Amino acid sequence: MNNTESTLTKWFSERPQWLQVAATRLLQQSELAAQDISELATLCRQEADGKLAKPSCSFPASAFSQGVAGTLRLCSISDVEGVNALAPKKPLEFGNGNITIVYGNNGSGKSGYVRLLKHICGARETGTLHPNVYKPGSPVQKACITFEQDGIQKSHTWSGQGICDELNSVDVFDTSFGKVFVGSEDEVSYEPPVLSFFSSLIIACEKVASALDSEATQLKSKKPNIPADKKVTPEGIWFESLSAKVTTQDIEKYCTFSTSDDAEMQTLQQRLAEQAPAEKARQLRKQKQHMEILLQDAQKYLEQLSEENFKRIIAAKKKSILKKTAADASAEKVFSGSELEGIGSDVWKELWEAARNYSVSIAYQGVDYPNVSGGSRCVLCHQTLTDESKNRLISFESFVKGEMQKAATDAAKDYETASQSIELLPTSETLKTRIDAAGIAQDEFANQVTEFFTQLQARKDQLSVVDSEEATPDPLQTPQWIEQVQCQSNNLGELAAKYDEDAKGDNREDIKKKLNSLQARKWLSEHRAAINEELKRLKILNQIQKAKKSTNTRALSQKKGELAEALITDAFVQRFNSELRALGASQVKVELVKSKVSKGRVLHKLQLQGASQNGLSEVLSEGESRIVSIAAFLADVTGKTNQAPFVFDDPISSLDQTYEEAVVQRLIELSEDKQVIVFTHRLSLLGTIKHFAEKKSIKIDVVSIRSAGWGTGEPAPIPLSQSDIKSALNTLMNQRYQDAKKASENGEFEHAEILLKSMCSDFRTLVERSIENDLLCGVVQRFQRPVHTLKIKDLVKLKDTDCNLLDSLMTKYSGFEHSQPAESPLELPEPGDLMADMTSLKSWREEYVKRLA
Template identity: 85%
Template structure:
C-alpha cells in the first residue's frame, strides 16, 4: 500500500489546491462537519480567484489501513403506525440468537415489516410505503427500531422519512433485489479504505458544489424586464447584454436622465402621440369647451347662491310679506261688513282680475271695469246690479287700485324677480353627462364636482324656508377642483395649439426614434440601483461558476475506477463464483462483470456466459434467477468487514428442494458471526432452518406473527408443528386450561366451549407430533427432508402399549381436527377428562424418554 500512498501524493499534487486541503482533512477526520464544508467552500472560491495559498498534501503509510469493524444487532420493531396494514400492539422481538425466523401466513404482515426496514435502513430498492389502503389516512407514519451498536442498546424513532445512519449497513434481500444485478447495473456495497476515501472525497466535492449552487440560487436576479419596444434602442441593447464586464462609466452613460432630457421627451411625446394631430386639436378644444362650461356653471351658480344674493332675496321676501300684511289690514277695514269671508284675499283678487278681463274683453268692451251704468249686470252671476251692488263693486275697485295694494303687488313682483336670479341646477344625470363630455374620469375630482352641486342644491332648497338674513347658512367657498379644471382647460388649449403645429411636421420617424431612446434612458435611470445590483450579482456568479469547475469529480472518478479494477472487481467476481458454487448453482452459465465507473461508483452487471443473444430475464428460469440474485447479493455484502445483520424476505421462493437446502445451509454459515433474520410463510423452511442449525449446534429463534382484528403484524405463539412439545403441553395444562375453567365458573359457557375446543384441537396436534418425535424417535418428520437413520435403533424400545395409548388419544381427539356433521357433532370431553389425558401424555413422554431398548 506504500506505493499507493506515494502515487496518490504525486497525483493529488496536480489537483486544485482546495481539493488537496479537503483530502488532508479527510485523512485526519473520516467525516467532515458542516463547518468544514463551509470553510472548503470559501477556500474553493479563493482558489478560483487565485488568492489561496499553496498547501502541501501527503498520505501517511497508515492512511488506508483496515480498521476494526463494529457489531450491530436488530432487537425489535415497535410502535408501528401508518405502515401498510401493520398495527401490532406488542413489539416484534428478534430474539437473542444469531438466526431468527419470523413465520406468518400470507397477509400476516411480513412484507410490511420488510418494507419498513428497507426505508429505515436505506435499502437500494425502496418502493412506496403505503398506509392501510382500507383505512382513512392516519396522522402520519412512524415506528421505533431497537438495536445494539457495539454492545450498546439504542433505539431509532422513525417518523415516515429519512434513514437511520447507524442502521444503513443492514443488508436486506427480497424479490426487488433481483432487479439490482440481474435487471440492471449496480454498485458493489463494499469498498476498501482507499476507495472509501475517494468516495468520501467525491461526496465532499458534491457537497461543496451543492453549497456553491445553493449560494448561486440565492443570488436571484432582480433585473427588471425592459419593455419590448425599448429593447431595439442602443440603450436597450446594452441593457439586454448586461454582463459582469460592465463598468461604472457604462452605467453612468446609459442610466443618466436629467430635467432637460425630460423636457425634450415631453415635447416629442406631444408631437407623436396622435396619428391625426389636426383632428386631435379639434377634440381637445371641444373638451376644453366642456370643461369651461362645467366650471363656468359652477362659478355662476356659486355667485347666484352667494351670501349677498341670498340676503337680497330674503330682504325682498321680507318686504313682500310686510306690504302684503298692510294691504290685508286695509282690506279687512274695507270689507269688514261683507257677508262672505275672504274678501280681499289673494284668491279673491285673482277672481277679481279674472272678472275684469272678462268684462273688458267680452261682456262690456270699451267700458271701464266695473260697469255700474244703468241696467248693467254682474259679469259673474249676470243679475242686474242694484245700487248696493254697484256701490260694493266700486269700493272693491278702489281697494284694488289703492296704494297699499299696489305696494304689496310691487313687493311680491320684486321678490319673484329676486328669486328668479337663481337658475335651475343641473340634475345628477345632466351633471354626469357634462363630466363625461369634459373627459373627467370618474375619480376624486368627479366626486368633488358632484358633491359641490349637491351642496348648492341643498342651499337652494333651504332658501324658501328662510325668513331672516340671520338664518342664511354659511356660504360655500370656491372649490379647489375649479382651479384644477381651469388649469386643465388652459393645458388643453396649449396642447391643441401644439397639435396644430405637429400636423405640419414630416420627420416623425426620426422624432420617434429619438423619443424611444429618451424613454429607454429614463427607464434605465429609474432602475439604476437594480442595474448596479445586477452587475454585482453577475460578477459574483461568475466567480462561483469558476469555483464550481474546481469541484468536478471526473478526475476522482477515473482514479477511483483505476484503483477499483484491482481492489474490488476481481475479488467481487471471485466471491460471486464462490457463492454460486456454495448454492449448488455452478451449472448456471452466468458471470458478473464490471460495467462502468460513474462518478466514482463501480457498477457491475450479470450476463450470460458465451451467449449470442438473449438476456438473463429471457433465458433463466424463475428459480435460476432467484438463486443467481442470492449469489450476487451474498457476494456483495460478504465483502464488508462490519458485522451488520442480514434480512431475508422469503429467500426460497421459486426454489426447488435442493436449492432451498443450499440456501438454508448458507444462511446458517452466515449466522455463525452475523445476525440473520428470515421472514417466511413456509413451514418447510422453518423446519429446514431448525434442522441444519441443530447440526451445527446453533440455537434458532422462531417468532410468529398473525393478522388480528385491529391489523397485521401481531406477534403470536409459534406454530405447534414447530414448537417444543413439552412447553406447548405445559401451556395447555397450566394456562389455557385455567382460562377455560375460569370462563366456565363465571358462567361464560360459550367462551368456555370455544376455549375447550381449541385446546382439544391443539392437544390432538401435540399427540401427532409426539408420535413423530417421541414414539418414532424423530426418524422422519413433516416439513423436513432428511431421514435420521441413526435414530432407527431407538425404535427397539417401542411397545404395543405405547401404540395403543397414542392411538386411543388420536382417536378420541381426531374429530377436533376434521369437519364435523351438524347432525352429530363431536361432544366435548369434560375439562377434568381433558386434563387427565394431557397429564397422561406428559407422564408417558417422560417415561418413554428415559426408557432403554
C-alpha cells in the first residue's frame, strides 16, 4: 500500500467523531438504513453541542490495508455463541493442507461461518450478524479463531465487534462482492472498496444533512406575545431578544416571581392609589406600635413563665410548705395541753396578731404585748389576768416569736413575692382588641397568637398544682408567629418611610416604572414553560446549524480524489483482463477502464467493448455477471504482496460446467501459494476439486458440518462404526478424557459431565465393536455382507476371563447407550474408573491379538 492510503487511519481520526461512527458502521454493513441516519444525525448534534462521548467503536487501523507480507493460514473456529443458529460443540478444523472444502447441506451453518469470518477479518461488506432469531433474548456474540502466522500458532477471541488486525488481509468472496459494481443510468462502474466506501460515506453525509434540515423545519415557534406596555421594561426587552445564548441564570433573573415580589407589587399599587401618604405613614406607625406591644407582652410572659422562673416559684412554694409544716409541728408540741382546739393554727395566729395590734395601739399603748403587769386585763375577754393566764399568754408570745415560726412566716412571704412576679395575662377580649389594633387579620395567624396566650395561661395555672421542680412541665418554645409579626413590624416601618418619601416629593413615575417592571416579570413567570420551550427550540436550531457544518463533503471528495490517483492503476486493469482470460471468459466483451472523478462518484468503469451503450446489467447473463465479479475479486486479491488465505462461499453459483471447471482450476493454482477455503453444498464442486487436485498431486481436506438438535455448524466426524478401534480408543484416552478432566478442574462441572457421558457412550460402542472384531475374530461384522468362516478357527483362543471382562464392561456402560428410567438415573463413573476400564480394554486387545489359537 502506498503512503497516501497508509495515512487513511490518521486522516479519519481527525474527522468529526460522528463521521468516524458512520465510517465504522459502513464497514460493517453495505448501506446505512433510515434508523442509522437518524442516529447519526443525533450524534452529529450532540458533538456540535460538545456532549458526545468518545465513540465506543473507532475506525479500524487496517480497514482497507492489504496486510503485511508473510504466510498466514486459518486453523479453526470454536466457542461460537450468538451467531445465527451456530452452536457447535466442537471446533471447525480447516486441516493442514492448502485447500479445504467445508461441505454441508442447506441449513447446516455454512453461511453462518462465512458471515462470522467476514466480521472477524473485516471484509468489505460484512452485513448485519444476527443472533439465533428463533431463540429469545440477545445472547452475547463471541467466537475464537486460531490461525498460524509465519509458522507461529495464534488465537483471537472475537467478542461481537471489531476485527482481528492480524487477519485483516484474509479476503472473503460471496454474493455481496457484486455490490462493488455501482450502477448509474447507462453505465456500470467499478470502484476499489476504499473508494466505494468513500462514495457511500459522502451519501451518508448528504442524508444526515437532509435529516438535520428536516428536523429544523419541524421546529415551529410557540413564543407568546408580551403585552405592548411591557415591551419597554428591561424584562420585555430581554424577552423580545431571546436567543440560544440565554443562560439558566438569565431565566432565573427575569422569569422568577416570588411572594415577596407579589407583596411589593401590591404595595406599589397601594402607594400609587394613596391620596394622603403622610396620614398613611402615621397609621402604619401606629399599627407598628401595637405590634411591638404585642411582641413585648409575648416576650415578657415567656420570660416570666420560663423554666427557670417556674422552678424558682415552685421551690419557694415547696419551702413555704415545709417551713409551715415544721412550725405546725412545733405548735402542736407547745399547745398540746390547751383546753381549746386550734391553738397555734393559722386562724389562731391571725387572732393573736389582731389582739397584739389592739393592745399596743389602744388598750395598753407603750406596753409590750402581752401586758401581764398587776391589774392587767385580757384584751379579748377583759377579765383580770390571773397568774395562770399571764403565764399562758407569755408562752403563746414566746411561740409566735420563735425561730421556726419566723422561718415559716418568711418562707410564706417569699413564695407570695415569687408568685406575684408573674403578672396577670390579658383576657381574651383584651387580647382580641390588641390583635385588631396590630392589624392582624382574624384568620389562622390570629388564632396562633390567641392559642399562644391560652398556653401561657394554662402554664401559669399549673403553678397551683405542681409541688416539686421535677414535675415542672416542659417550657413553651418561642412561637413562629413572633418572628412573622416582627417581620411585619419591620415592613410596616419601611413602608411608612416610603409613604413619607411619597409625601415629600413627586416620585410617582419611578413607582410606575418599577410596578410595570414587576408586572412584566410576573407575566414572564406565568409563561416560563413556553419561554423554556422557545429557548429549547432556539438552542436546537443553533445546534443543528453548527452540526450541519460538519456534514460538508468537500474533505471527503478531496481525499477520494487523492486515493483514486494512487489506487487505480494500469496494473490493476491488466490483472482484471488476465483473470477474465484465465477463467475462460474472453468472449465476454467487457473492459475495465479509467474514468474521471466527478463529485466523488465514478472512478473506474466496466463497459462493453465496441457497443454503442454501456448497458452491462441488461446485456450480461447472471452467469456472465458472476464470472466478471470473480475476475474483479481475483484481480484485487492477486495484487497483494502477502500470502493470506481467501474464502469462497459457493463460488460457482449460476455458472455452467465450463466456467465451474475454470474457476476450480484457478482455485487449485492459487492454493499452491496460499490457503483456499471453499464452503459449498454441491457435490459436483467437491468432486471437481478432488479431480483437479489429484491431477496436481495436491491433498485436499474435506470437513463435513451438520445441523444438530442444539444448533448448526457442528463438525460431523466419521462414525465410530466405521473408524479404527485402536485410534478411537486412543482418542478417548488421550484427548477427550483430558478435556473432561480439564473441564472438571476448571469448575465447569456441567460441561465435564456431558463429556463423561459422551465418552461412556462411545466407549460402550467400542467395547461392542471389540467383541465383533477382536473377541469373535471378525467372523461377523455389522455393515458388512460377508461372513468370514475361515476365521472361526481362531475362536479356540477364547477364554472365560475374556468373556467376563467384556461382559462386565458391556454391563457397566450399556446404560449410557440405552434409555434409563428417570426414577433411577444412572450415576457416572469416576473419571479414574473410566480411564482404568479403557486401559484394561486396550491392554486386553493388545494381548488378545498376539495370543496363539
